[in-house]
Amino acid sequence: MNSATTTARRPSKRTTHRGADLFVRCLRELGVDVVFGYPGGAIMPIYDALPQSGITHILTRHEQGAALAADGYARASNRVGVCMATSGPGATNLVTGLANSMLDSVPVVAITGQVPNALMGTDAFQEVDVFGMTLPVVKHSYIIRRAEDIPFVLAEAFHLAREGRPGPVLIDVPKDVTVVEVPPSLTLPHFPPRPATAVPAVMQAGQLMAGARRPLFYLGGGIELAACEGHIRELVDQTGFPFVATLKGLGAVPTDHPQAMGMLGMHGHQAANLAVQESDLLIVAGARFDDRATGKLDEFAPHARVVHLDGDAAEIGKLRRADIGLAGDLGSNLQALSAAWQSLPAPSIEPWLQRCRELRQRHAWRYDAPGEFIYAPALLKTLSERGHDRLTIACDVGQHQMWVAQHCRFRRPRTHLTSGGLGTMGYGLPAGMGAKLACPEETVVVVSGDGSIMMNIQELATLNRYRIDVRIVLLDNSSLGMVRQWQELFFAGNYSEIDLSDNPDFAALARVFGLQARSIDRRDQVEDAIDWLLDEPGPSLLHVRIDPRANVWPLVAPGCNNADMMEGDAR
């Protein structure tokens, strides 16, 4: 054996302080305890520095899993989620996750390795312009050109991810920056949060509320993001006004609150949609008039004046004119609105409250569906009730996502994790994984479908590797159910590419990955199976076969008025 071979095999002992060491030290000092990622060539120096850092790295089996796990971690904990990947394909695999976080305003920092500065622009191996590619799907992004910029860039990136309207921030790190020696004296700068103040127009908003006869709160995901659920709950209780919630607003105020009208929108509660259409004042908090919530915008809430509170000034008046726009810190504005309300005479709205009670009674959910198949809404209701409000539910995307929103109870914020803006199939499993690592005391249940679960099925291996106790309910209708439903209703029953009847045996598949699993297909098995799922330590999977013809009702057809809701057979 020659000496060169001997040298190559000997582990190197580093004594210098490299850019990668500084990078990882800064992450730790910023409070990062968990990073989701996947190593590769350009990011190897950072992975080399990780084991000594005190940061737990979760090796996902695909970079998209890492990005979505960071998103779930952030949503559940209100802390910044962190993911990382190497250059080229590693970086491009993060992109869907970043878009997901961007559209739902989730604070995530994504770190990508990059080829060395000198090779950038030369079509080097695994070189891709991830900075340029991700411009539309990040709140901000950086390429670190000099190692001494590492502390500033990291501190600012974490600040920007959380500050104002949260969002994902990308940091692209050329390899040469991570291998150069840097002085150990470099320190993190501090970015203080902006002072939160209320805007003067709050009193005018209070006056509109005091003069309203059919007022309604319209609550969105911005409330959870701003962690101001306490302020909105106080205002809802003080005023006695009924409220509706968007998909992402569920849980800001308990969904079984006596003033709750339910979720509005395409698959919203009929009572909620009708109340919006009849209201004369909408007090919109942390919502953005998304098309899935409003239906035909021109005919949305036609009699209502609008008070719009949002952390992002660019949302005020974007899609619906606001009579009073309150941009800025949502919590401060809600507090000020609460104070203004108390100084004004309360309106007489008893007839409106009576009307809302009637709507709720008339359109209450029913769970007595005929037929033999397991009725998914009833199963989800049972799951939610047996969970006794200690569940965090991470959904995938499709029919089951809407059934969860309709039939599960959410009394606490940040316990309903759902891909609202991007609608990312494959979100649920990695997001649930991230949520469990962020909040180990929670019982985390992933509700998925047979289409969605296969989008990131590889993350079952991650659950097993770290024994992350996530419980999965897999609703299997052997098809892409939401697409099938639309083809049935809007494409004359021309079923195109929705058949998944050749699905694998999901329970067997889960066992191969090291999970416990059960499969059920009869109604009389539901209660026992849910008890098993919730009582036995996981990770585990409950495979539930449901009617392939089941649809989500009600439904507002795309482009239609929210008052025109379609209803169909419950299966």
Added chain:
Amino acid sequence: MTAHIEVHLKPAEGALLRTLGLIQRRGFSVTEMRLESVEFGQRLHCSVVGDGRCVDLLTRQIGRLHDVERVERAAAEPWPLGVHGMAAMVASQATPSMSAVPAEARR
């Protein structure tokens, strides 16, 4: 209708690309632009057209970019010699020939 905006960009990598990309993604076309270096960063003057789109909303969306120091709507065309200026100049010449006028000035 054409609107004129002036964007003060911080000296940050990708600031120009990020801003122009946002303008286009929000449904506006950039019909004319000029970039100049200033003491701290760059100043971007541009004319934008977005049928049925709200320019004030666009300026708020530009304003929330971290790379943007500030954004303003300009009252008039910022060009020292814009399309109309070019046409006026040509018209004032002694023997103007339309073939000498740039195509865009003839519209």
